[in-house]
Amino acid sequence: MTKEQKNLIIGTLVALAVFGTVAFFVVKAIINKVGDAAPKIGVTTTVSYAQTPIIIKSIRHIGQWEFMTITDEEVVERSRKNLILSDDKLVRIYYGTLRLGIDLEKLREDAISTQGDSISMVLPPVQLLDDDFIDEALTKTFYESGEWDAKIQKEMYDEAKNIMIRYAMNVENQEQTRQLAETQMRQLLQGLGFRHITISFESR
C-alpha cells in the first residue's frame, strides 16, 4: 500500500467519524425539539367490574373459643425448566391467621361434675379452630415469569397452608393455649361462685 492510499483511508475514516458525530448531535437536537409535538402512542387498559351479588352460602352456629391468634406470612416458590428460554418461576407470599382454642361443641356429656362449691371440668383438646385461615385474596406475587395454571396455584396454596400449620401447631403454642384456656375458664367459674376448681384437657 502506497503512502497516498494510506492517507486516503485515514482521511476517509476521520471524515466519517466527524460526520457521524455531527449527525448524532443534529438528530438528537431535532428529536428533542419536535419530540413534544410528535404524535403520542400508547396501549392502555380500561378495567371495569360488573355488579355481582354477594350470596350467603351458609350460616353455621359454632362454639369456638379462641385463646391464641398466630399471624403468619409464608413464601412459596415454583419453577420449571424451559428448553430454549429462561426458566419459568413463580414466587408468592401468602397471609394467614391461625386461631388456636377449644371447640365447646366437643365438650363431652360427662365433662362437668360439681359438688357444693367444687367443680371439675374436662375441656376438649386445644386445636386449630378453622382449617380455612389463609386470606388468599391478599396473596402477593413477588415474581412471575411464564404462565401458571389453576392446579399449580392450588398446590402452592396447600403448601403455604401446611407450612403455617407446622409453624403454629407446635408443642409450645399448644401448651400456652391450654394455659390461657385454663385461666379464662377459671375466671368464669370463680365468677359463678365456685371456689375449688379443677380443670383438665382431653387428650387428643
Added chain:
Amino acid sequence: MRKVKAFLLTITLVSPLFCGCQKQDGTPDDDANAIPQLVNHIQQCSRLYTTDYRIHKVVMVQADKQLETSFLGVGFNVPLGERRLLIPMEATLKGYIDFSNFSEDDIENDGEKLTITLPDPEVMLTSSRIDHDGTKQYVSWYLSNFDTTEQTAHAAKGRQDIIDKVKNDSQQKRHIVEAARQNAANLLIPLISRMGFDEQNITITFRQDFSFENLKIHID
C-alpha cells in the same frame, strides 16, 4: 432478560440466608433484600366465635386493551382486543363475643338468679379463598392472559366488596348481631346449667345502649 438475570443473581445471593435462618416470634426474616419482610406474631386473646358465615361472590372483570394515539392534536382510541375474567371466591366471616375484658363484675349471682352481661358482638373476616378451578378467562388470542398478580388484585376487589356490603347493609348487620347474641346465649346457658344452675334462673344480657349500627367489623 436483564431483569431475569438480576432476579436470578439476587436469588443466588440470598439462598444461603433462606437455608440458614430460623423464624422467631415477632422478628422478620433476614432475607429482607429479596422478599418483603415476613411477619409472624402471636397474640393472646379470648374470643368466643358463635356464628360462621360463608359468603360467595363472583368477580367479573372487563380489562379491554386499547391503543391511544393522537394526530394533529386530536386523540383517538382504537380497540385492540378483549380481556375478560371471572373469579368465583368465598370469604368467611365470624360473629364473636370478645371476652378479653370480661370480669367477675359482669356476673351477678344472688344465690338463686344468675345474670351475665356479655360484651358487644363483633364480626371478623377470617379467610378468603379463590376458586382456581372455577376461574375463567376470555382473552383475544393475540393478548396475554391474566397473570397471577392481576388475578389476585381483582380477587382483592371482590374481598373489599364483601366487607363493604356487610359494613353498609343495615339488615345484614342486624342479622349478624342478633345471630351472634342468640348463639352466645344458646351456647352458654346449657353450659352453665350443666354446672348445677337452674336454666330458668340464668339470664344472658347485652349492653342496653348497643345498636347494631355500632357493630365492629375487623379485618385481619
